[in-house]
Amino acid sequence: MLNIRKFRQSFFIKITILFVLALIFMITFEAGLRDVMLHRRHFSKIQRNVVNYCNYILEDIGTPPDTLLARQLAEEYGISLSITTPEWQWTNNPDINKEKELELIPYEPDTTISVGFHKGLYVDYQRPPYHFRFLMEGRREGFSYAAEIYAIILLSAFALLIFAIYLAMRWMLRPLRELHEGVHQISQGNLEVAVQNRWRDEFGDLIDSFNDMSRKIREMLLARERLLRDVSHELRSPLTRIKIALEFMEPSDTRAAIAEDVKEMETMISEILESERLNSPYGGLKKEKIDIKELLCHVSGEFQDKAPGVKLELPDQPAFALVDPDRFAIVLRNLLSNAFKFSTPQSAPVEMTLSRAGSGWRISVKDYGIGIPEEDLPFIFEPFYRVDKSRNKKSGGYGLGMSIVRQIVERHGGEIRLESTPEQGTEFIIDLPAEVQQ
Numbered sequence: 001m002l003n004i005r006k007f008r009q010s011f012f013i014k015i016t017i018l019f020v021l022a023l024i025f026m027i028t029f030e031a032g033l034r035d036v037m038l039h040r041r042h043f044s045k046i047q048r049n050v051v052n053y054c055n056y057i058l059e060d061i062g063t064p065p066d067t068l069l070a071r072q073l074a075e076e077y078g079i080s081l082s083i084t085t086p087e088w089q090w091t092n093n094p095d096i097n098k099e100k101e102l103e104l105i106p107y108e109p110d111t112t113i114s115v116g117f118h119k120g121l122y123v124d125y126q127r128p129p130y131h132f133r134f135l136m137e138g139r140r141e142g143f144s145y146a147a148e149i150y151a152i153i154l155l156s157a158f159a160l161l162i163f164a165i166y167l168a169m170r171w172m173l174r175p176l177r178e179l180h181e182g183v184h185q186i187s188q189g190n191l192e193v194a195v196q197n198r199w200r201d202e203f204g205d206l207i208d209s210f211n212d213m214s215r216k217i218r219e220m221l222l223a224r225e226r227l228l229r230d231v232s233h234e235l236r237s238p239l240t241r242i243k244i245a246l247e248f249m250e251p252s253d254t255r256a257a258i259a260e261d262v263k264e265m266e267t268m269i270s271e272i273l274e275s276e277r278l279n280s281p282y283g284g285l286k287k288e289k290i291d292i293k294e295l296l297c298h299v300s301g302e303f304q305d306k307a308p309g310v311k312l313e314l315p316d317q318p319a320f321a322l323v324d325p326d327r328f329a330i331v332l333r334n335l336l337s338n339a340f341k342f343s344t345p346q347s348a349p350v351e352m353t354l355s356r357a358g359s360g361w362r363i364s365v366k367d368y369g370i371g372i373p374e375e376d377l378p379f380i381f382e383p384f385y386r387v388d389k390s391r392n393k394k395s396g397g398y399g400l401g402m403s404i405v406r407q408i409v410e411r412h413g414g415e416i417r418l419e420s421t422p423e424q425g426t427e428f429i430i431d432l433p434a435e436v437q438q
C-alpha cells in the first residue's frame with residue numbers, strides 16, 4: 001500500500017517530484033515552441049513555395065481540368081488532390097475534404113488561394129466553378145509516421161532522463177542513508193557508532209557533527225559512571241565506621257533509624273558496584289555446575305517468614321546448570337524482594353517455579369501485587385527506572401535491581417522477560433540454558 005505520509009516526508013521523493021514537474025513543463029514548453037517556431041513562423045515562407053508548386057501543377061492540368069493528368073501528377077509527386085464543382089467531384093484521396101478542424105488562411109498576394117496546416121499542408125484554390133484542394137504530406141507513411149517516431153523518441157528520451165535523475169539523486173543522498181543508520185544505532189543504545197565520512201559537502205559537515213555528538217555523549221556517560229563508581233567506593237569506609245560506631249550506641253529509636261538508613265545506603269552502593277563489576281571486562285562470572293533447585297530453596301528460605309509468603313514448585317529430578325551461584329542468588333533475591341515489595345500481606349503468596357524448557361530451565365517468579373502499567377513495561381530493565389518516580393521508604397530502591405538481574409541473566413546466556421497486569425500481578429520468567437560454556 002502506498003504510504004502517503006512517508007511519501008510526504010521523504011526529501012528524496014519531493015526532489016524527484018520537482019524534477020518530474022520540471023520535465024512536464026519542459027515537454028509542454030517544447031510542444032508550444034514547436035507550434036510557434038515550425039508551424040507559424042516558417043509558415044509564410046513555406047506558403048510561398050508551396051503555392052508556386054501548386055500553381056505549376058494547376059497550369060499543367062489546365063482548364064477544364066484533365067483528371068487523367070491530375071492523377072498521374074498527384075501520384076508522381078506523392079500528393080493528394082481534389083477538384084470539385086457544384087455538379088461533380090474528382091479526387092485521388094477521398095479523405096482530403098473530411099478534415100473538420102482544418103483552418104484555412106487566405107494567401108496574401110492572391111486571396112482566391114488559402115493555405116492551412118493540419119496533419120499536412122493544405123492549399124485551396126477557388127477558381128469558379130472549380131474548387132481545387134491540394135494536400136501534401138497527408139499520407140500515413142509520410143508526415144504522421146514521422147511525427148509518431150518523433151513522439152516515441154522524445155518520450156523515451158524523457159523516460160531515460162527521469163531514470164537518470166532518479167539514480168543520480170539516490171547516489172547524491174547516500175550520506176543521508178548512512179547517517180540514518182548511525183542515528184538508528186544510537187537509538188538502539190549502541191554509542192560506539194561512528195559514521196564513516198567520505199564526503200566534503202554539507203552532508204560531510206553534518207556527519208562530522210554527528211560523530212562529534214556521539215563521542216561527547218559517550219564521554220558524558222562514561223564520566224557519570226566513573227563518578228558514581230568513585231563516590232560509591234569512597235562512601236564504603238565512612239559507612240563501615242558509622243556501623244561500628246552504632247554498635248557502641250545504646251539501643252534506641254534513633255539508633256534503629258540510623259541503622260536502617262545505613263543499610264539502605266549499603267544496598268544502593270553494593271548495587272552500583274555490582275552493576276559496575278558486571279560491565280567491566282574483569283567482572284567475569286565464576287560458573288560452576290550446580291543444582292539450581294538447591295539455590296532456589298536457599299534463597300526462598302530467606303523470605304519464608306514474610307507475608308504473603310512463597311510457594312515453591314520444583315521438579316523431582318536435580319536441575320543442573322552452569323551458573324555463578326553468588327550472582328544467580330542476587331537474581332533470585334532481587335526478583336523475590338520486588339515481588340514482596342509490590343504485594344500486600346493480604347495478596348496471594350508469591351509463586352516461584354522451576355521447570356524444564358527445552359534442554360534448559362525456566363524459572364518463574366509470580367506475584368499477585370500491584371502490577372506494572374503497560375507503558376512502563378519496556379523500561380523495567382533500564383538502569384534507574386522506577387514506575388513510581390517519587391521514592392518512598394516502603395518501595396525503596398533506585399531502579400538498579402532489575403537492570404542487574406538482566407545483566408546477570410544475559411551473562412549466563414539466558415533471557416528474561418516479564419508479563420504484568422495492573423492490580424493483578426507480575427510474572428518474571430527466566431529461560432536459562434542447561435549447560436552454558438564459560
Ligand code: ADP
Nearest residue numbers: 338339342371386387397398399400401402426
Ligand atoms: P527498585 O529498586 O526501585 O525496586 P528495580 O530495578 O528492582 O528497582 O525495579 C524497577 C521498577 O520496576 C520498580 O521501581 C517497580 O516500579 C517495578 N517493578 C519491579 N518488580 C515489580 C513487581 N514485582 N511488581 C510491580 N512492579 C515492579
